[in-house]
Amino acid sequence: MEATVTVPALEIRELAKRFGEKIAVNGISLDVPTGSCFGLVGPNGAGKTTTLSMATGLLRPDAGHVRIAGVDVWQHPTEAKQLVGVLADGVKLFDRLTGEQLITYTGLLGGLDRETVARRCADLLAMLDLNAAAQTLVVDYSAGMTKKIALACALVHAPRLLVLDEPFESVDPVSAANIRDILQSFVRGGGTVIVSSHSMDLVERMCDHVAVIAAGRVLAAGSVSEVRGSSTLEERFVELVGGRAHVEGPSWLSRS
Template sequence: MASEARLASEARSAAEAKLTAESKLTAEALVTAVLPTALPSVTPDRPAAAPRPKKRKPVAVIERATVELADPLAPVVVRASGLVKRFGPTTAVSGVDLEVRAGSFYGIVGPNGAGKTTTLSMITGLLRPNAGSIHVHGIDVWAKPVQAKRLIGVLPDRLRLFDRLTGAQLLYYSGTLRGLDNRAVRERSADLAAAFGLEDALNRLVADYSAGMTKKIALACAMIHSPRVLVLDEPFESVDPVSAVNVTEILQKYVASGGTVLLSSHGMDLIQRVCDHVAIIVQGTVLASGTIAEVRGSATLEERFIELAGGRKVAEGMEWLHSFSD
């Protein structure tokens, strides 16, 4: 009898221990599936010896030696027609027309206050135009905003990020917001972190990032759902030269694979070096657009830009600057 009682007691203890372990595992899995608080690793948990199902290709391994023109017969994936935006008595954008074809690396340049950011904000559905229309892959951005925005990845001007999240959490949030499952988010986060050189920073708060790192994590968030079109407002601002080269390679590989990039920048050399098409916007109006060769003619892109923007200003009446205060 004593032996049977002891065996029954041991069986009950084993069952209770198993139930406790299963309950704990379920609770941990639930918390992880919603939003991990620490995210010590952005790769899925697997046994150490388990083989990976397949080797993922890195995000950026190919650099185009020369700028290749987009196929002139490729479909127009971004079409802006007659865009107008007014802020009170000020007209920021006045009748802008743009056509960006699939597989194009399209640059927009212009002086400060020319209307570049306002134009990109209207194209991405962040700012409603007073007149005109925008279509992305044939979808009216303002008539069907949800369908259109699924196709777009956006890096806006004056970044507003949830900077009290870590880099890993911000990527996780961006991926799940776009409908990706847990495994896809973690795998893509790992790829993007490696490509942008952010592995060591993923577990730090975004608020503690430098300006360049903030720009890179924001770009990674814009790319995580693999959009058909990337709209980037000053993507290289505050980014160091080494990181800029890396980001350029990533975008070039994206375009070579059929993606489309529409970006604004003040760097004429960069636009001339990586873009196949360009539009020059001055005072809310497109003054020239086409291939880089068509727009610049026999001059450099910078010289053509200065010519269209009104030429160089001659500094006069500042003789006081030449008399030093000491």
């Protein structure tokens, strides 16, 4: 009897992107296992956001290819984008709509019928504690509420892969805990989550796989236990990336 071969939720091969003289992504290859919570970590300017933008069809790569559940993102973009939900860092929302209108618009744009959109919109608003703000314009939302409504839009079409770029930035601890519960439930239900974050503690607690990237290259990838070894993920990250300076502050900062 032949073993069943599981197609990766996301397959990246030799992905590259240059902006003028700057090489942002330099031949990155990664496999994100189906059903995993995968952390993508790296210093500022490492190429995380550029990589995720190319992986989800938001930015065309200079070289390489990407497949979501076996579907080539750039050869079959419509089919691939139906499989993925994206919370992109810094991407402008249609913030002159109310929260309810924004989720509804996103669901209809994704091809859902109005009845399904209405039902899912109500579920998402309740789940993310946004019922009280449902009729408020998104432009008047706090930074944390904006993150939550963007997550609702990423979830409304029930994607197989969820790609989140800094999803917990500006989110209060209670909301962050609720979002983690939602994502863990999504993974238990057979979905796959990719989280890009600067918080090593969060990635270590939440993710089962992780990749460390710097200067547009993968420095380490695998299960969290494999990558961190006998140290913490933060210690391993600093060891791989380098740049830590053990220096004392200037004398005028000392009170003793």
